[in-house]
Amino acid sequence: NAGVMQNPRHLVRRRGQEARLRCSPMKGHSHVYWYRQLPEEGLKFMVYLQKENIIDESGMPKERFSAEFPKEGPSILRIQQVVRGDSAAYFCASSLLDWDTGELFFGEGSRLTVL
């Protein structure tokens, strides 16, 4: 059973470009979470999605950031017009349908560098 798969693992963008980060949850998991980790900092919650629904996006900046989890395919975190401050590691996690267990499984992360 493959774990949470994220790609790309590393992404370099110039200021003003778009970044797209993809996450395939563990098999059978329908809950996806995105977290951002700045250098030498903790994990900051961004958004929680279920299939075709955004449940909680309270941690996501109102502008330039968006997330989706379509019926088919991976979850996508999209950052438009990137700025240097967007440079960070972005982690995706997934959990079972019965999320009362609360256990999140994390991917290896996507490291975004904005030049």
Added chain:
Amino acid sequence: GENVEQHPSTLSVQEGDSAVIKCTYSDSASNYFPWYKQELGKGPQLIIDIRSNVGEKKDQRIAVTLNKTAKHFSLHITETQPEDSAVYFCAAYYNQGGKLIFGQGTELSVKP
């Protein structure tokens, strides 16, 4: 509000000593408290968790304690080994919104 405070931010111990990391949380409704270990360049990995109906849980050299009244929980690692060196995160599960809120992390260094 949703907040988890974690201390210390760095911890250095000699191999074989014990290490203790402490966290506090703000929402009395939280009922699930996991601990994650993150090695350099990797994603966080769950190492142990505890639920609010339990005061203590142990798994080999790792134990976690929970004081719901004080809203404190702690990670205890005994007989530390160099491979325990990593960043450790505590977290609290907030039912409202259904998400894990993480502490700031503790960088543990175990010196041989």
